[in-house]
Amino acid sequence: MSHDWSKGTRSEYDVIVIGSGLGGLTCANMLARQGHAVLLLEQHYNLGGLATWFRRGEHIFDIALHGFPFGMIKTCRKYWTPEIADMIVQLKGIRFDNPQFSFTTTYDREDFTRILQERFAIPRENIEGFFDAAKNMNFYDDQTMTIREFFERFFPGRDDVHRMLMEPITYANGSTMDDPAISYGIVFSNFMSRGVYTVQGGTDQFIGKMRAELLKNGVDIRTRCLVERILIDHTKAAGVVANGKRIKSKAVVSNGNLLSTVHRLVGAENFSQSFLAQAKGVRLNNSSCQVYIGIKRGETIDYIGDLLFTSAAQKFDSQELCSKGTTSRTFSIYYPKTRPGSDMHSIVASSNANYDDWANLSEKEYRDSKEELIQRTLDALEKYVPGVRHKVDHLEAATPKTFQRYTHHLSGASFGTKFEGLKVSMGLPKEIPGLFHTGSVGIIMSGWLGAANYGVIVAHDVDKFLSAGAADV
Numbered sequence: 001m002s003h004d005w006s007k008g009t010r011s012e013y014d015v016i017v018i019g020s021g022l023g024g025l026t027c028a029n030m031l032a033r034q035g036h037a038v039l040l041l042e043q044h045y046n047l048g049g050l051a052t053w054f055r056r057g058e059h060i061f062d063i064a065l066h067g068f069p070f071g072m073i074k075t076c077r078k079y080w081t082p083e084i085a086d087m088i089v090q091l092k093g094i095r096f097d098n099p100q101f102s103f104t105t106t107y108d109r110e111d112f113t114r115i116l117q118e119r120f121a122i123p124r125e126n127i128e129g130f131f132d133a134a135k136n137m138n139f140y141d142d143q144t145m146t147i148r149e150f151f152e153r154f155f156p157g158r159d160d161v162h163r164m165l166m167e168p169i170t171y172a173n174g175s176t177m178d179d180p181a182i183s184y185g186i187v188f189s190n191f192m193s194r195g196v197y198t199v200q201g202g203t204d205q206f207i208g209k210m211r212a213e214l215l216k217n218g219v220d221i222r223t224r225c226l227v228e229r230i231l232i233d234h235t236k237a238a239g240v241v242a243n244g245k246r247i248k249s250k251a252v253v254s255n256g257n258l259l260s261t262v263h264r265l266v267g268a269e270n271f272s273q274s275f276l277a278q279a280k281g282v283r284l285n286n287s288s289c290q291v292y293i294g295i296k297r298g299e300t301i302d303y304i305g306d307l308l309f310t311s312a313a314q315k316f317d318s319q320e321l322c323s324k325g326t327t328s329r330t331f332s333i334y335y336p337k338t339r340p341g342s343d344m345h346s347i348v349a350s351s352n353a354n355y356d357d358w359a360n361l362s363e364k365e366y367r368d369s370k371e372e373l374i375q376r377t378l379d380a381l382e383k384y385v386p387g388v389r390h391k392v393d394h395l396e397a398a399t400p401k402t403f404q405r406y407t408h409h410l411s412g413a414s415f416g417t418k419f420e421g422l423k424v425s426m427g428l429p430k431e432i433p434g435l436f437h438t439g440s441v442g443i444i445m446s447g448w449l450g451a452a453n454y455g456v457i458v459a460h461d462v463d464k465f466l467s468a469g470a471a472d473v
């Protein structure tokens, strides 16, 4: 008989959190700290969601540990522990290399101002105006201006500058020039405030410490537990069915994909027509491909930067960036300093991707396409690490199908939904009292920092709901 991963769960909790992405983890931690009885259910064997890792022989590969803003330190200190916050360190070598420009930067306002002045000959007042406008954007601003229009206002006709400003953010949250400028301004300014940060020790240690903290705070953590259904009783959230077992709760927080929460876990019949119409308009964000490159023990790589944005495309083009044959990718280089005490190097190449380009291939086409992806990636890497093929002892590729399989996100969406998803995510509890959603939505709430912060916001709402005794009404 197979192991019963939900064995020993109580018959009822205050809150059930479905999914252990950074949004779900942070939400669960806050609620447990506030004294609520929390059950955390994760379908995968690891916690972390997209913030995860895997082992192959001596190698550990990080999936989504490429860079996040400085604000993550404050978030971890306040909502997790000082020890977790202290793992976060700056990445100083952010390198760009494409037909339009090539340089290394610390990726902060001061250095970008210098580069825009010296290399791109942009007048200081335009640069200052742009940074100030981006920084002062807030959620309640005009949401109709696009990123393209925003760039044109300060750097008209300068597609080289647009590329420099846009490409890293596209990798960070899948946004395109046609997305609302507000989503760009908030994310870009977060990075520009102090540069790009990572976790020293790797995702495995980071999530491991979060797990320990959750247990300390009394969260009942169950992995390999797939939630099949959210129970609705008299229009209110009342629990879940996980691995075939019914577990009751006063509130439910879904950290799964927003659209699968609505359509698969709850079911359309439980929502109003106007809410469903709004949810229908929510576009998923794109997915990703990755190539994991393990360097043999004893081989080294000279320092070529920490994060390398490369492309052979003549101009920035969102469609090219997601296409199957894209030449635009980010190399994240994990030197031994990533995991102090280790002497291993690894490289992860990430590119944005469309699910549909990968979903309907035959088994052979799929296998061949993965191999082509690996070979094209190594060809591109040769420029920076000559002879790299002789240094490698592990190669593996992930596609949108891989991301779908491991996270259950529709179409393997890497960054949740586009902007309109935020309103639908926040509107759930108004439709079904006791039902909440947290995690990547609306670009702003995406990425490690956005997802964790959204977890805090939603925990606050759940706490208010529970404290008001709303569940008992």
Ligand SMILES: Cc1cc2nc3c(=O)[nH]c(=O)nc-3n(C[C@H](O)[C@H](O)[C@H](O)COP(=O)(O)OP(=O)(O)OC[C@H]3O[C@@H](n4cnc5c(N)ncnc54)[C@H](O)[C@@H]3O)c2cc1C
Binding pocket: 018, 019, 020, 021, 022, 023, 024, 041, 042, 043, 044, 047, 048, 049, 050, 051, 063, 064, 065, 066, 067, 068, 172, 225, 226, 227, 228, 255, 256, 257, 288, 290, 350, 403, 406, 407, 408, 409, 414, 415, 416, 438, 439, 440, 441, 446, 447, 448, 449, 451, 452
């Ligand atoms: C390749 C790649 C690179 C990235 N790089 C970066 C980066 O460098 N910096 C950055 O800030 N962000 C990066 N991101 C984005 C970032 O990782 C995500 O935005 C963030 O981690 C998402 O957190 P989340 O809370 O939305 O949950 P997710 O990570 O999406 O996790 C959701 C969890 O819910 C679980 N789940 C879903 N349905 C069920 C169910 N029915 N029952 C039980 N469990 C369920 C899933 O298994 C999963 O664990 C990257 C993403 C990808 C794909």
